[in-house]
Amino acid sequence: MEDEFNYAFTSENATEQVSVNGSTDDQGVIDKCESAEDQLKIFSRAMIFIAVLMIFALSFIVRRKGRCVSCCWGRPGAVQPVDFVDEIGRRWAYAACFVILTSDVFNLFFGDVFWNILPVNNSAWMKKYGWVKVFTKLLDVLSLCLVYFPLLACVDHRRSIAANVIGIIYILPWIIAYCSFFPSCPMTIQLDSGVNQFIKKAPIFVSLFVVGFSYVLDFGINVNRWRQQCAIKRVTEKNSTVVSRSNNRRYKIVHHLQYVETLMHRRDTGDVEGGKGVKVKLQRTASRFKYEKVFGFRYSTRLICCVTICTTLLLWLEFEAVRTTEDEFNELSRLCAELEPELGDFQIFETACTNLLAVKIVAHVSSAFSTTVVFSMLIHTLITYKRRWHQLLRGDHTWHMLGNAIKRPHSTLLNGLKYGGYQVAFLIWGYMVLMLFVFVLLMFITFAFIIPVRDGVKNWFIENLEDMWPTLILGIVIIPLIQRLICRFLFLQERGTVMALTNRRVYNAASYYFLVLNIIVGIFSCLKRILVPLVIGTAFLSRLDQPLIMSGYESKDPGYVAFVSMLIVDLYHNHPVLKAFVELMDQVRSRKQASLEEGPDFVAIRMQRFRSKRIRNRWWKIVTLANNPSLALKALEQRLIRERHQITEQISRNTETKNDAQNQEKAYL
Numbered sequence: 001m002e003d004e005f006n007y008a009f010t011s012e013n014a015t016e017q018v019s020v021n022g023s024t025d026d027q028g029v030i031d032k033c034e035s036a037e038d039q040l041k042i043f044s045r046a047m048i049f050i051a052v053l054m055i056f057a058l059s060f061i062v063r064r065k066g067r068c069v070s071c072c073w074g075r076p077g078a079v080q081p082v083d084f085v086d087e088i089g090r091r092w093a094y095a096a097c098f099v100i101l102t103s104d105v106f107n108l109f110f111g112d113v114f115w116n117i118l119p120v121n122n123s124a125w126m127k128k129y130g131w132v133k134v135f136t137k138l139l140d141v142l143s144l145c146l147v148y149f150p151l152l153a154c155v156d157h158r159r160s161i162a163a164n165v166i167g168i169i170y171i172l173p174w175i176i177a178y179c180s181f182f183p184s185c186p187m188t189i190q191l192d193s194g195v196n197q198f199i200k201k202a203p204i205f206v207s208l209f210v211v212g213f214s215y216v217l218d219f220g221i222n223v224n225r226w227r228q229q230c231a232i233k234r235v236t237e238k239n240s241t242v243v244s245r246s247n248n249r250r251y252k253i254v255h256h257l258q259y260v261e262t263l264m265h266r267r268d269t270g271d272v273e274g275g276k277g278v279k280v281k282l283q284r285t286a287s288r289f290k291y292e293k294v295f296g297f298r299y300s301t302r303l304i305c306c307v308t309i310c311t312t313l314l315l316w317l318e319f320e321a322v323r324t325t326e327d328e329f330n331e332l333s334r335l336c337a338e339l340e341p342e343l344g345d346f347q348i349f350e351t352a353c354t355n356l357l358a359v360k361i362v363a364h365v366s367s368a369f370s371t372t373v374v375f376s377m378l379i380h381t382l383i384t385y386k387r388r389w390h391q392l393l394r395g396d397h398t399w400h401m402l403g404n405a406i407k408r409p410h411s412t413l414l415n416g417l418k419y420g421g422y423q424v425a426f427l428i429w430g431y432m433v434l435m436l437f438v439f440v441l442l443m444f445i446t447f448a449f450i451i452p453v454r455d456g457v458k459n460w461f462i463e464n465l466e467d468m469w470p471t472l473i474l475g476i477v478i479i480p481l482i483q484r485l486i487c488r489f490l491f492l493q494e495r496g497t498v499m500a501l502t503n504r505r506v507y508n509a510a511s512y513y514f515l516v517l518n519i520i521v522g523i524f525s526c527l528k529r530i531l532v533p534l535v536i537g538t539a540f541l542s543r544l545d546q547p548l549i550m551s552g553y554e555s556k557d558p559g560y561v562a563f564v565s566m567l568i569v570d571l572y573h574n575h576p577v578l579k580a581f582v583e584l585m586d587q588v589r590s591r592k593q594a595s596l597e598e599g600p601d602f603v604a605i606r607m608q609r610f611r612s613k614r615i616r617n618r619w620w621k622i623v624t625l626a627n628n629p630s631l632a633l634k635a636l637e638q639r640l641i642r643e644r645h646q647i648t649e650q651i652s653r654n655t656e657t658k659n660d661a662q663n664q665e666k667a668y669l
Contacts, residue, residue, distance in 0.1 A: 054150040081152035084302040085573045093214035095308035096207035097151045102309045103204050114140035164219035171212045178205045259296025260580045306423045321367040329360045362442045370435040377543045384545040392571050400564045405555035415565035422562045430542025437538045475520040
């Protein structure tokens with residue numbers, strides 16, 4: 001034991017000596033890297049003024065729709081950064097923009113500041129007015145959102161050449177700044193403010209190039225479209241409007257029509273129905289996690305951006321956990337080496353110091369396991385979103401069981417607005433809680449069982465386990481197994497496939513004896529009832545698509561309510577059937593107007609087509625009501641209500657007319 005102790009700390013001292021010499025040689029590089037980091041922060045603060053100018057320039061691209069439309073040709077208008085409801089294109093560009101934003105927000109959570117306006121060195125002032133930090137942090141967050149606002153806005157207004165040019169002009173200084181940053185900070189340099197700078201800045205650098213490529217690509221597409229419109233305009237002025245309009249809206253029309261056609265077609269869901277055996281059960285379980293490709297379906301922009309932010313944060317949290325573990329392990333090793341001459345005779349000190357490597361391994365395993373579990377939960381959220389979305393399209397609202405919690409429109413919109421922030425915050429909490437839980441559990445198993453067994457020492461846990469193992473096997477394995485076998489093969493007919501009792505006297509006698517024996521089983525089942533929800537709740541804390549509260553109290557889970565509300569908001573504003581219907585009606589209206597304007601007799605042709613269309617629509621209405629009796633009953637009910645309302649109004653008008661006549665007659669007399 002003593003030889004292992006001396007060997008461990010001899011190697012640690014050697015490693016520490018090498019690191020000290022290396023750090024002395026790299027001190028100049030570290031100072032240069034810190035200076036480059038400070039210059040990058042100053043550059044971000046300076047870009048906020050340019051961002052305001054860019055937003056002001058973008059406002060002249062957008063026209064007002066509500067007020068003062070005729071004033072100044074409807075400009076300037078309100079600029080939106082991203083359309084979270086109706087956007088189906090360039091989601092990868094939006095995701096890259098949010099990766100850039102996530103980096104600085106991540107730094108704010110770890111103590112960084114955007115505006116250094118507080119006297120942090122004045123301890124007396126900070127002790128008295130430290131609450132001001134809350135408002136300065138809020139100002140920092142709003143400033144960061146304003147800095148990166150033009151990046152998102154230029155992607156949202158990508159159909160404008162001016163927006164493409166503004167985006168290219170705005171992103172070039174960011175790319176140049178990060179290109180000058182990386183030569184100053186090699187991959188091997190670490191700063192005290194966070195993880196390795198290469199790991200921290202590389203996703204931002206790649207995302208900047210992705211966003212820049214999006215601007216250049218949209219610029220080329222818009223220029224090509226403009227050239228085509230100019231060529232068409234030279235041929236005829238009349239057809240230019242129709243062609244340009246169809247080109248601009250062709251993608252959305254085709255997308256919605258294909259999606260609706262896919263939904264109308266009966267598809268095999270891939271579920272394994274019926275059958276027995278382990279193979280069939282495994283196939284049925286695997287079919288639940290199988291990704292079913294639905295042609296035309298696309299995840300919402302809000303969900304894609306949230307998943308991208310969560311994945312980036314999870315990557316940085318994992319590297320931060322690895323860095324912290326290594327730093328703490330080196331610090332504890334140095335502390336044990338310093339205190340070894342004074343406290344080396346104490347058994348607790350010797351046990352703790354000699355097993356530091358085990359603690360390090362447990363910490364790394366717990367962080368890696370937590371990252372894997374949280375990331376898998378994040379991917380499963382995408383699968384659940386798709387399944388719940390199609391259930392809502394079919395009109396199935398029974399799965400969420402929220403009831404009145406989502407009936408009020410303003411509450412549903414408010415909860416849906418919270419989903420993005422809740423998903424990111426719950427992921428951070430879920431990762432930290434799960435890592436702490438796994439770390440404590442593995443530490444208990446390591447120091448209570450593994451290390452004593454390795455050293456040949458019996459502690460309190462092992463001694464009690466040796467005395468209680470027959471009770472554990474009897475209560476957990478033997479009694480439940482016996483009850484399962486006799487219930488299936490002795491008390492039920494046809495080997496337990498139907499609920500029909502046989503051997504009732506034996507069944508009643510067994511119920512009498514098992515009434516007492518199940519007390520032993522109940523003790524362990526109660527522990528299971530406590531531990532299983534604890535483990536599942538800890539693992540599912542980062543998932544918002546599943547409630548953590550028992551059935552009937554789902555409305556008390558804010559994360560689950562936010563997820564369902566987000567789905568309902570998307571359903572009401574982005575329903576594919578409604579979108580396809582509106583696009584088709586608009587397309588038919590444009591085509592009809594163009595064809596009527598070319599005819600010789602505009603009024604006659606219009607009236608003739610109106611009558612034909614009216615007759616055809618009435619026949620289609622009859623066919624639809626005949627194929628859907630529930631709709632026929634509902635239409636009849638609405639018609640009765642409408643007729644009753646008309647009769648009531650007619651009676652009220654007749655009464656008023658009669659009263660007016662009587663009043664006039666009295667006045668005449």
